[in-house]
Amino acid sequence: MAKKVNIKESLGKLETIVNWFEKQSDVDVEEGLEKVKEGAVLIKELKGRLKEVENEFQEIKASLDPEN
Amino acid sequence: MKDAQVILSVSQFLDAVNLALESSTDYEIQGEVTDFKKGKWISFTMKDPEDGSLLKCVMGEWTWRRVGVELEDGMQVKVTGNAKVNKKYGSFGMWVETIEPLGEGSLKKAYELLMKKLKEEGLFDRKRAIPECIHRIGVVGSRHGVVIHDFTKNLVRLGYQITFVDTRVEGEGAVEGIIRGVRILNQEEHKLDTLVIIRGGGSLESMQAFNNEAVVRAIFGSRLPVIVGIGHDVDVPLACLVADASASTPTATAVLINESWRLLTDTLPRYEQHLLYAYESALRIAEHNLEVHAHHVANSLSRIFTAFRAKETAIARAFEKLGDQVVIAWRTVSESAARMQQLFLVFSVAKQERLMRWEQYLLAVSPERNLCLGYSIVRNTKGKVVKSIHDVNCGDPMTTRVADGTMQSTITAIQT
Numbered sequence: 001m002a003k004k005v006n007i008k009e010s011l012g013k014l015e016t017i018v019n020w021f022e023k024q025s026d027v028d029v030e031e032g033l034e035k036v037k038e039g040a041v042l043i044k045e046l047k048g049r050l051k052e053v054e055n056e057f058q059e060i061k062a063s064l065d066p067e068n
Numbered sequence: 069m070k071d072a073q074v075i076l077s078v079s080q081f082l083d084a085v086n087l088a089l090e091s092s093t094d095y096e097i098q099g100e101v102t103d104f105k106k107g108k109w110i111s112f113t114m115k116d117p118e119d120g121s122l123l124k125c126v127m128g129e130w131t132w133r134r135v136g137v138e139l140e141d142g143m144q145v146k147v148t149g150n151a152k153v154n155k156k157y158g159s160f161g162m163w164v165e166t167i168e169p170l171g172e173g174s175l176k177k178a179y180e181l182l183m184k185k186l187k188e189e190g191l192f193d194r195k196r197a198i199p200e201c202i203h204r205i206g207v208v209g210s211r212h213g214v215v216i217h218d219f220t221k222n223l224v225r226l227g228y229q230i231t232f233v234d235t236r237v238e239g240e241g242a243v244e245g246i247i248r249g250v251r252i253l254n255q256e257e258h259k260l261d262t263l264v265i266i267r268g269g270g271s272l273e274s275m276q277a278f279n280n281e282a283v284v285r286a287i288f289g290s291r292l293p294v295i296v297g298i299g300h301d302v303d304v305p306l307a308c309l310v311a312d313a314s315a316s317t318p319t320a321t322a323v324l325i326n327e328s329w330r331l332l333t334d335t336l337p338r339y340e341q342h343l344l345y346a347y348e349s350a351l352r353i354a355e356h357n358l359e360v361h362a363h364h365v366a367n368s369l370s371r372i373f374t375a376f377r378a379k380e381t382a383i384a385r386a387f388e389k390l391g392d393q394v395v396i397a398w399r400t401v402s403e404s405a406a407r408m409q410q411l412f413l414v415f416s417v418a419k420q421e422r423l424m425r426w427e428q429y430l431l432a433v434s435p436e437r438n439l440c441l442g443y444s445i446v447r448n449t450k451g452k453v454v455k456s457i458h459d460v461n462c463g464d465p466m467t468t469r470v471a472d473g474t475m476q477s478t479i480t481a482i483q484t
Contacts, residue, residue: 007201007332014339021346029354032347039343046336049201050329053227057220059211060233060252 007049014042082155092151097162098170099123101143106132112139114147114162124161125149136243136281137167138181144170168276175272179279179303186284186306196293196312199261202328204229206253206260206292208246210237215268215318219297222322226329231258237267242277247286254291263292264325265307266318269299278305287311297321439471457482 017039021027076084099114102122110132114123125147127135139145149164169178186192209216211234220230233252235245246265253263265287267278277283278298284306287294296311297318308314315321431437435445446454447467454460460479468475 011332011335011339014336014343018339018342018346021343021350024350027346027350027353029350032350036343036347039339043336043340043343046332050226050332050336052225054225055220055223055228055230057230057232060231060258 007046010042010046014039014046017042079155082153082158086152089151089153092162093148093165096146096148097123098144098146101139101145102141104139104141112141114145124159125164126161127164131164134243134282135164135167136182136283137169137276138178138185138281139167140177140181143174143177145174146170172272175276175279176303179272179306182279182281182284183306183309186281186310191284191288192309194288194312198293198295198313198324198328200328200331202261202325203227204231204258204260204262205325206230206258206263207232207266208235208249208253208263209266209318210234213268215266219264219266219318219322222319222326224326224329226326228325231260237277238270238274243280243283246277246283250286250290250294260292262325263290263294264297264321265294265311266297266321267299268318272303275300275303275305278307280306283307284310295321295324297324436471439469445469457484 017035020035021032024032097114100117102113102115104112109126109128111124111126114125115121127149137145146168147162147164148166149162151160151162153160169175205228207216207219207230209219209232211232216232223230231253233249235249236242237246250263250265252258253260272279275298278296287296287307287310293312294310295313295315296305296308297315297320298305298308299317300308304314313324315324435443439445445468447469448454448460449465452459454466460466460482462479462482464479466477466479468477
């Protein structure tokens with residue numbers, strides 16, 4: 001679950017950065033560069049989460065159920 | 069004829085009969101439901117359609133709930149149970165354990181009755197959101213067949229963690245197995261994001277476990293959001309209706325879970341593109357501004373230089389003019405000087421002539437000349453020129469000047 005919060009948080013941060021650019025009528029190039037750097041880190045992080053990772057499969061025996 | 073008859077009490081006899089009837093649990097009995105009643109006990113009479121034979125059936129509330137099938141008079145059903153004689157009333161009947169509707173019509177009827185009931189209760193109205201970016205999935209289904217394979221094969225490789233509980237999905241034990249699976253996977257320890265119940269397609273008859281009230285209520289009671297993926301034709305299994313989301317095949321269920329990542333797979337490239345575009349355009353604007361400013365500066369400088377050159381020319385022209393004036397002035401001065409010199413010469417000559425005339429005149433009237441001619445000048449003691457006898461007294465010394473010097477004398481006499 002913690003990972004999921006990170007994904008949402010990171011996406012939220014990225015959205016804030018993208019919106020920042022849209023709100024500026026005149027982008028300060030220096031400040032913009034800082035934002036792009038920050039955004040690039042987030043994009044890298046999130047892309048890492050989309051990287052191909054093998055799925056894990058585990059079967060639980062019904063006998064593990066205490067009521068059974 | 070037996071000699072020794074065993075005499076039993078009624079109770080003992082009925083116990084013996086009931087013991088003999090225990091094998092009745094081995095049978096499945098089919099017939100038509102009549103006189104269906106729901107009270108403290110649930111009862112109905114099964115009628116043989118051929119000869120009208122009757123079998124009283126009864127069950128308690130708890131069994132009724134577990135059975136999970138809605139009944140109506142006229143439905144064809146198959147029941148199992150334990151037939152016995154009720155010792156209190158002396159009546160014979162079947163304590164029902166399971167009921168299965170038989171034939172399309174009865175199945176459909178049971179399905180519709182239960183659907184109506186659960187719909188009225190609002191069980192199909194609650195839909196919880198399927199979590200975004202699902203990571204841990206609990207799956208209830210059968211390990212046999214292609215269903216679980218189809219499901220896992222179609223999940224993209226995003227590091228899903230699948231926790232699987234195997235159960236029968238049809239026939240005996242299916243209802244209990246599914247309910248148990250839902251209960252196990254809802255345990256906190258598995259830390260699951262969502263629950264998936266899957267099975268392949270089948271007839272309404274084979275789908276009874278998923279049209280079972282107990283199963284439907286177990287799904288409704290799940291702490292985790294539930295996705296039900298069951299292949300079906302016309303009648304949507306009630307398990308699908310109660311689920312938070314449903315898909316028509318196990319493959320479609322996997323796709324649905326993959327789509328929970330859409331937030332990331334769709335949004336991320338868009339944000340990435342947006343960000344780069346925004347910065348690129350910011351750079352372009354900055355570049356453009358720079359060009360405009362540079363142009364502006366160049367223009368301003370050019371204006372300054374032009375103005376400077378104009379001033380320079382003006383100054384040069386002014387100097388030139390001044391030079392001309394100097395030349396003119398110089399010429400004027402030179403001419404004036406020459407003229408003055410000329411005038412001076414003219415004046416000088418005239419003056420010289422006049423001087424010479426005056427000199428000659430002065431020479432003519434000079435006392436020196438008269439002295440040379442023999443005249444002399446006498447002065448008294450006071451230095452005054454003596455012009456009259458009254459200017460002197462007898463005995464006064466006097467000075468006489470002649471042409472070449474002076475002489476001292478004394479007046480000895482005065483005469484008129």
